[in-house]
Amino acid sequence: MLVADITRTSQAVAGTSGRKAKVSALAECLRAAEPGEAASVVAYLSGELPQRQIGVGYASLRDVPPPAAQPSLTVPEVDAAFTEIGAVSGPGSVARRRELLAGLLGRATPTEQDFLIRLLAGELRQGALDGVMAEAIAAASEVPSAEVRRAFMLRGTLGPVATAALAGGTGALREFTLEVGRPIKPMLAASAPSIEEAFGKLDAEAAVEWKLDGIRAQVHVVDGEVRVFTRTLDEITSRLPEVVAAVRELPVRAAVFDGELIALRPDGHPHPFQVTAARTATRAAKNTEPVPLSVYLFDVLYLEDGAGGGDLLDAPGAERGAALVRVVPEELRMPRVVTGDPGRAKEVFDEAVAQGHEGVVVKSLDSPYTAGRRGAGWIKVKPRYTLDLVVLAVEWGHGRRQGMLSNLHLGARDPETGGFVMLGKTFKGLTDELLAWQTEKLRELAVREDGWTVHVRPELVVEIAFDGVQHSPRYPGGIALRFARVLRYRTDKSAAEADTIETVRSVAPVMD
Template sequence: MLIAEIARTSGAVAGTSGRKAKVSALAECLRRAGAGQAATVVAYLSGELPQRQIGVGYASLREVPPPAAGPSLTVAEVDAAFSGIGAVSGAGSVARRRELVAALLGRATRDEQDFLIRLLAGELRQGALDGVMAEAIAVAAGVPSAQVRRAFMLRGSLGPVATAALADGADGLRAFTLEVGRPVKPMLAAPAPSIDEAFGKLKAEAAVEWKLDGIRAQVHVSGGEVRVFTRTLDEITSRLPEVTEAVHGLPVREAVFDGELIALRPGGHPHPFQVTAARTATRTAKTADPVPLSVFLFDVLHLDGNDLLDAPGAERNAALARVVPAELRMPRIVTGDPARAKAMFDEAVARGHEGVLVKSLDTPYTAGRRGAGWLKVKPRHTLDLVVLAAEWGHGRRQGLLSNLHLGARDPETGGFVMLGKTFKGLTDELLAWQTKKFRELAVREDGRTVHVRPELVVEIAFDGVQRSPRYPGGIALRFARVLRYRPDKSAAEADTIGTVRAVAPVID
């Protein structure tokens, strides 16, 4: 398959706002690719590389050689070239990678160059997000989209799912099962403005749990082995011996638990989020006495041979309580009384935590999705947004990238809707860090503004949403301020423009 075909499909998908038209174009491209190339094609059309990172920055893409007269580059050739570029290391590696990129682009037509440059720069946003791509795989393979979504949930990647669906149809998808040792995407919670509104949506008795300001963790137990994964499915077992030790003694043969890890002070209040994040981000112990993390498990997906993904929340919690002692479980009550739930909320906030989660007792575990059965309630409005650009600072911030351009995800286009700017809440340490990071992610500079690849997620507190003709979405955040960066979240997990409108009323 030629790269030209993928470039044409990308253009067609970007040129339409209709979901059905996007799905149709993607499905036709996948049919032509077939099972053998499906995984690579899915990655490219999703704006990703199968190799993830190959060490190519914006500087390597500035000087583009003259384009080829006609298309000849195949998907296999480009994939091999990317692997070769990523394998370059040692002295002179930057220059060598630049040479290899130029050689590859020199074989591409103008349209192919544009596609490959945007792919390498992380700017290929045409609306082929996971949901749209999953539906396209279903159409291309002639299988129910629910089967594709479930296989994706269990495998964590759409490429292998597309390969199986196109090769063996529904039988291939049924081969994907929950596998102890292979992480699945976590179930996510939707925001609710208040306890009353959360109970109004669920319309029944519900579980109310503390919401901690920690790191989401999926813990897999098999025999005597314990493995710990982040919400982005990266393994961090070796960094957290206290976590594996806490779980090691549980009376289970095989299990998959969902939970939260957090660094607590002696009195039980949490350390700043950065302390917890530093523990999970450190690959080797650099301090003699690292701050230990406490374990709070709140769900179980598999227990001793039984998959529990489809079981209702009440059944999963009962299974969790049978094998996990109270000191390792998330504090929780079950009630139909909003007043009791508010008391639980007040207690969590008083202890320094974020708020509570209100959970339906009937909902299954919808991995990788923001289900209506889990609702999060916080004492202030917060959003996880993506940094689109930053402006050079003035005065004491001269020489530092300061004023952040903030964007919410737009599921329809695959892009981001700008909601305003902020320079508030940034410490000297954060300013220095983000200036260095933004230079690495830069794709272009426009006067005082440096535009970056939309990869960094930042948690923003704000006082409300107001109408604004200055921004494409017609709304802007009021008094936005930075709380922290979220290295544990990808841009695909950032809040959507729909969430922004739902979480707070728009003020005229």
């Protein structure tokens, strides 16, 4: 397949706001792809690289060679070039990457160059998000969407799912199973502003669990070997020996647990999130004694123990909860109360907040584990309005913040367009340490600068607290956050997991 075909599809998808039209255009492109190209086609049209990172920064994209007159560049050639660029290392690697990139872009037409540059810069936003792409794969391969979604949940990425669906249909998709040792996409929680509203949505007895301000972790165990993965499916086992030691002692032959890891003070209150996050960072701080993480498991997705077992993904929440209690001691389980009384649930909420935690998650006892989707089965309740938003740009500071990137432009995800809707700016809540960190990080993500504003790749997720939402003609979405302030950066989340504009309108009433 020519890259020109993908470019045309990208333009068609970006040019329509209708979900059906997007799905149709994507499906047509996928049908035309060769079996070995499907994974790359899905990645490129989703605005991603199969290789994830290849070491190409904004500076490398400034000097673009003259374009080709006619399209000839193929998908396999681009994929091979990206792989070669990503493999370059050692002395002279920067120059060599630029040389290889120039060779690739020199074979591309003007529209292909624009597509590839935006792809590499993380600016290819056209509305081909996971849900839309999953539907397109289903349409192109003529299989039920539910089969594609489940395979995606189990495999964690859509590329291999597309390859299987297009080559073997439903039968090939059903070969994707939960494998101990391979992480799956985690189940996510919807939001509600109060305990009463959460219970009203479930309309039944429910489990009420503490919501911790920690790191989501999926823990896999096979015959005493423990592996720990983040919510983004990255393995962090080697960084967490105390977690491995705690889980290794559980009476299981094989298991997959879902849980939270958090650094606690001697009084049981949590350390700041940055302390917890530092334990899972790629580069740990030098000359500092690591703070141990406590383990709180709240779900089990697979279990083999003395009572038998197997895959529990489709089991109701009550059954999974009972299995967890059977093999995990209380000190390693998330505090949990099963009740149908909102008053008792409010007591659990107050206990969690008093202990310094975020709130609670109200969980259906009937719901299966629907990984990767914010369904109605889990509903989080926090004591304040908070959102996970994406940094779109940042302004240089002045006064004591001279020379630092300070005032953040905040955006919510728009599922219809694949872009982001700006909701306002804030420089509040930033400590000196956080200010220095974001200045370094946002410089790395910069794509262009005009005057006081540095525009960045929309990758960095920040948790924002605010007092409400108000109408505002200044922003495209017509609304803005009131008294927004930074709580923390969510380096454990991708921009695709940021809150949507619909969520913004639902979590807080819009005031005049």
